[in-house]
Amino acid sequence: MSIRDEIKEQNQKVLEERSTSEKLKHFWHYYKVHVCVGLLILAFIVYLVLHYTVFRPLPYAFTGYALNTNFYVADNTEPVTLFMQDFAAHEGINTDEYQLLFDVSNALDPVSTHDFNIAIDMKLSKTGEHGDMDVLIGSAQQIEMYEINGFYRPPLKDILPADLYQELDEQGLIYYFNPDEYGTDYPIGIYIGDAPRIKELGLYPEDAEPVLAIISISPRTEMAVSFVEYIFETP
Numbered sequence: 001m002s003i004r005d006e007i008k009e010q011n012q013k014v015l016e017e018r019s020t021s022e023k024l025k026h027f028w029h030y031y032k033v034h035v036c037v038g039l040l041i042l043a044f045i046v047y048l049v050l051h052y053t054v055f056r057p058l059p060y061a062f063t064g065y066a067l068n069t070n071f072y073v074a075d076n077t078e079p080v081t082l083f084m085q086d087f088a089a090h091e092g093i094n095t096d097e098y099q100l101l102f103d104v105s106n107a108l109d110p111v112s113t114h115d116f117n118i119a120i121d122m123k124l125s126k127t128g129e130h131g132d133m134d135v136l137i138g139s140a141q142q143i144e145m146y147e148i149n150g151f152y153r154p155p156l157k158d159i160l161p162a163d164l165y166q167e168l169d170e171q172g173l174i175y176y177f178n179p180d181e182y183g184t185d186y187p188i189g190i191y192i193g194d195a196p197r198i199k200e201l202g203l204y205p206e207d208a209e210p211v212l213a214i215i216s217i218s219p220r221t222e223m224a225v226s227f228v229e230y231i232f233e234t235p
Helices: 003-017 020-051 078-091 115-129 140-144 162-170 196-201 221-231
Strands: 060-067 099-106 135-138 174-177 186-191 211-214
Touching (some): 060 078, 060 115, 078 221, 135 140, 140 174, 140 186, 140 211, 162 174, 162 186, 162 221, 211 221
Parallel strands (some): 060 135
Antiparallel strands (some): 135 211, 174 186, 186 211
16 A cells, blocks of 8 residues: 555544544535535526526517606506506417517707717717617707618608508608708608507607607618508407
């Protein structure tokens, strides 16, 4: 037997003669680093599993942003929640698999240079550019602010079904933008102040003229079109 084996055997005998608490102290003394590293690895694995399963946010089926609404200063936004629930049911959206967002929490002044106003503007710009906004509702001036971001290219006429576009246009509900560089009227929005479900929700004051624009760079423009059809239906 080699000297190394003899030392190992003696250490084993000494360890066997110790009490359980002494054995644990001995183990912790020599292996605490290994245990801590192992626990950290295990915790990270558990985190990844939970992050991509249990805590993973549901993908969006629809995202809308409405600016300067009556609900911006309201204590109770339950009508907005019910509004979205009804839209989900109307479209047959499984809310266990998808979520819907109708954000009424932002107010924007198109001419203000206040830091808070600039922050909201940047937030909306990034949200739309990242494909996380399907429709934007606000005043004509607010809607025009984001034309430069390419939000409405292709135009509304190429997104809506031809019959729906014609019907809205004949009613004078299409909002045309006429920037000098294009030299022609460009349809970018829809006046929705008299849309039955918008009026029922009380989204804006009676004398407001809100415009809805479909964000054409969104991956969910079909759902945005469905939303337009939905709000113009009589409840």
